[in-house]
Amino acid sequence: MKFERVDADRIRQFSIGVFEAAGAPRGHAEKATDVLLWASLRGVDTHGIRNLKRYYLDASGVGRRDGEIDLKASLTLEKESATTASFNANSGLAIALSVDAMNCAIEKAKQSGVGVVTVHNSTHFGAAGHYAWMAVEHDMLGFASTGYFFPNGQLKSVLPFGGTLPMLSTNPLAIACPADKKPPFVLDMSTSIVPVNRIELREEQEQPIPSNWALDKNGQSTTNPDEVYSVNPLGNATTFGGHKGYGLAIVSWILTGLLSGAWKTDADRDRVLGDNPDPVHGYSQEGISHSFAALRLDQFGDPQFFRQGMDAMMQAINDSPPAAGFDDVRVPGQGAEATRQDRLENGIPINEATRASLMSLAEEYDVAF
Template structure:
């Protein structure tokens, strides 16, 4: 998997540094079981290079550095190096000031938001990662058509001697790319995730993907909480608005909505050093809290209570031994991308 990602990223024309970072991010994402944001994104990136919305050969640059804050220009390139640079800068600032903040503009999709929050936690810091997203996917509560993106929120906290607690969630009921995974598997959507412009649920995954990709905004993802206000959908919509303002409003990225060509995506990173800004007990506190939650009486004795990040930690251990599953449709897309850009197909099937 790593070799295949590297081969395609190199064929895209990315610099060696960008290839290294993007490969690490995508492989780690697939290993964690987040199939929607890893190698399956390569055909999408290839389309961006062909239509001119993704500049494959650029690298991000710090354009403003004041106190505990940094602003980064992504140079319209791959989002992964911008994301890593942003969190690295926030961590460095937090070491000095107790807190550090970095924002990014003029960039593209950066993969799974949780990856960057976890970078901070792995160094003993609390991390947050937010981003706006390209195109209109989320239908605001009460609206007929989508405007906002999936606008994810990620948070990670270090835990004494153990894997960090990691929260990684879209502000829609599911991320756009999870719908894509169901289409790749030729399976119907299992719940009310996508609505058409008449407010009707769409369960056919191919129809849902076609509608979500339409420039006229005929289909949209429901905000976290679902349709209307009784289930709390307005709260998901409100969270998406917050993410938009923090990631795009501060950095100077674009307003949400469908646009032709490049759309400036914005990121927001926050790092907190508990030793400087707090009482210095955060990792121990987090361990006690997680132990308490995991030890609660479950409704089903066969299904213990979990804490955010547990499914991904478990999946990483499993896939590290048994490999990473890929659908036939995704394999076909990878083959086509290799052919389009002259990359070798190096994936090997594990039996």
């Protein structure tokens, strides 16, 4: 598949214009665009500008698995303390509202040392790493997660370890913290062996998937993205540590779906995701849920000492000998920073399918691309 390089600022102006034309307030449009561009610039193309239409602005797109999006909705505060807050996203544009939620956690950490925020009744929030990364400039450790549980199972969802019914979303976890002279540490990982939209990206590019990513409807490994029935947890479904990825997926869901209050006995059926919205044992989940946290480093010591210590650890790993097939040994966040610099200078690679998607938005909303 062919790619062309497109200037990041050109993409930013286009995305903001399309979101606004679709009905989003200017502030929402800017925040959502910045999250998408953050991912695209860092090489996380599965969560970048490719998703502008398919996840957020296409009434028939894959994002509708996450429910109808109200582009004008804002967060509603439901419960608050000095260090915590719980919000209802009102089926809003999560990729924008999650910026507000993480900013709330950061502000609470500024005042009290730590801030923890949950959000329920939400939609797809994009790259978890962006929200964790937001804390870094404040000399804080940042955390973000999002989760969903399908008690009746759902196509292209994640298997519980030892099971055959896919019941979990990919439930990613992200942690970020500052270094001194080196790029920030940013770990953003799904608790499945691969995020579902990476499988969709391979399908879009007409490429096979590795045989350990997913199973077909017969429970057999498949390399055809069209045949995927279930996705393996991190470590695989029944062997090689799959119980660990499965356990992390449940931890993510506890911190998001359960802690936020989304897993409930009176959920709005219109906000229950998946093909079967019926409750199981009386419970179902109302919309996607998120959690965010910020921790002020100076509550534990000198932030400069912390940052210098991060540099020393990262350099020690960088100095270690690479394995066959690797040029160097990196820490999470280092490769993405190199990619960001390249794409800021040379543009973001856009494949033919993404370009066609953006051009269709340009025509639909009369916004020049």
